[in-house]
């Protein structure tokens with residue numbers, strides 16, 4: 171398993187390089203100018219100097235290598251530097267957002283917590299409610315519980331989050347006034363009332379995304395449980411005199427979780443993608459919103475960096491899913 | 506075998522129906538039989554004759570729905586297993602009645618190691634500590650002929666061959682020293698040499714442990730070698746029941762006779778080609794109101810279409826459900 175993991179990590183390098191090249195090329199050929207956001211009053215010579223400082227006057231291949239160096243060496247060193255307190259990079263050129271003129275990494279670091287609390291929380295909540303629902307629906311197939319579960323999942327699955335989001339805002343903010351409709355990112359949780367405020371403003375976005383995630387994962391769980399409940403080994407467990415609890419929650423569940431866990435792992439990169447639409451609906455100032463705004467503003471370094479981070483996360487979580495599969499299923503030997 | 510011994514298992518008038526979309530399937534109809542301590546009862550019949558359903562219904566292993574055990578009594582040690590509480594039934598399953606299934610490739614849980622799966626009933630029923638259970642599991646694996654038993658406890662089912670997995674299944678079924686072992690075609694899925702080994706193993710275990718065995722098979726040849734008594738099933742009913750020697754010497758039911766002809770080397774001359782029984786097994790969409798075998802029977806009489814024959818005694822411990830008498834080649838007078 172260990173050598174397999176190492177091998178996969180090594181193999182991931184060329185894959186990521188290829189992805190980075192594609193992202194770089196795609197964005198280079200897209201219209202956009204680093205100076206677009208600079209006021210017209212700035213004289214052309216100054217603009218040319220700014221361009222040179224960003225390396226935008228170099229040949230494409232040099233620009234690409236420069237970006238790679240910034241992304242893989244300077245930025246990680248910078249992060250390491252901030253964590254340890256040493257200055258490791260001096261004043262080397264970092265990846266700079268065209269829109270805000272500040273380093274892309276700093277902005278991302280600022281936005282990350284919002285996304286992780288709201289979207290990450292919704293994923294955790296979604297998984298936590300999906301698993302028991304899937305288990306019970308399968309064990310009691312066609313019962314009223316299963317029917318309701320199927321119906322709710324279908325809604326969660328097929329109704330887009332911008333619709334459920336707006337519906338919730340209408341009902342709970344506009345009519346009932348229970349929850350704020352806009353997520354306040356400046357809120358600092360330093361007291362119980364503020365904590366309570368934070369909980370209240372998280373309820374709706376988390377609910378919307380959790381419903382969506384739970385719908386998907388509970389279906390997976392149910393299908394996987396149903397598959398396994400019909401297996402011969404279940405009959406063997408019953409013939410041994412095991413209680414239904416042991417049969418279902420130990421024998422069947424352990425087998426059923428294998429594919430579900432990999433699906434859950436594969437879904438994690440979406441958290442960082444920030445559920446773009448939901449963040450827009452509730453005005454959560456997270457990574458999804460950051461990406462959308464960067465696209466509108468032609469802020470290529472930001473778009474490039476975010477896209478590439480998502481790509482890395484997808485590759486990594488694919489690997490994690492495969493490794494988990496190998497750990498959970500003794501029949502699989504990678505080495 | 507002492508003839509007068511009280512049976513360990515006494516099944517009376519068992520009836521099992523499956524509720525399906527196409528209607529009710531009457532899979533088992535008024536099946537009665539008993540099992541004496543230490544006895545080996547062979548159950549034969551072609552595929553679909555209700556052997557598995559009968560045996561699984563005894564200890565409540567049929568999924569319900571669709572199965573519905575409608576009538577009957579299953580007396581085990583003075584208790585009716587059909588009416589006792591689920592907890593009582595669970596304390597008997599795997600402890601006092603062991604079960605071996607047909608397909609060893611799928612009958613073990615793939616994600617737990619073999620040691621865990623053998624120790625599970627030991628810990629539950631015999632309340633053994635982990636260490637004691639492990640010792641006993643090693644003993645059991647050695648008993649069923651698995652070499653290097655201690656080390657193999659940590660292995661997973663996929664690391665065993667089919668024959669070895671069936672040995673593990675036998676070890677699990679025998680873990681708590683059951684009085685009754687039900688083996689549902691335990692060798693059907695295995696190749697011939699392995700079949701012979703498993704058969705030899707069970708014969709040996711029976712000598713050592715002395716439990717009563719119900720051995721289901723569709724192969725009369727297997728039965729001849731190991732059974733004390735044979736029960737022939739057809740269309741969800743018992744059509745003939747007899748001590749094994751008597752059955753081979755003096756088969757009464759036309760179906761039994763046809764089955765015997767399909768066994769090469771039994772009943773006189775070896776046939777040129779393999780005999781098969783012509784026709785289809787019955788479709789059991791209603792409770793039987795006539796003989797289920799009559800469409801395939803060479804000796805069918807008008808009465809066979811009007812009445813379902815009851816089992817009648819024809820010798821010591823030998824009964825048959827048929828209106829035809831092979832001795833006279835005419836209607837049976839009883």
Ligand SMILES: Nc1ncnc2c1ncn2[C@@H]1O[C@H](COP(=O)(O)OP(=O)(O)O)[C@@H](O)[C@H]1O
Nearest residue numbers: 523530532551552553554555556557558559571
């Ligand atoms: N789950 C089920 N649903 C409907 N009918 C069933 C089911 N299981 C078994 N049966 C019926 O019961 C009959 C007897 O099956 P079984 O006991 O498995 O036969 P065998 O003698 O081969 O073991 C079959 O003909 C089949 O029609």
Ligand SMILES: [Mg+2]
Nearest residue numbers: 556557689690
């Ligand atoms: Mg069967």
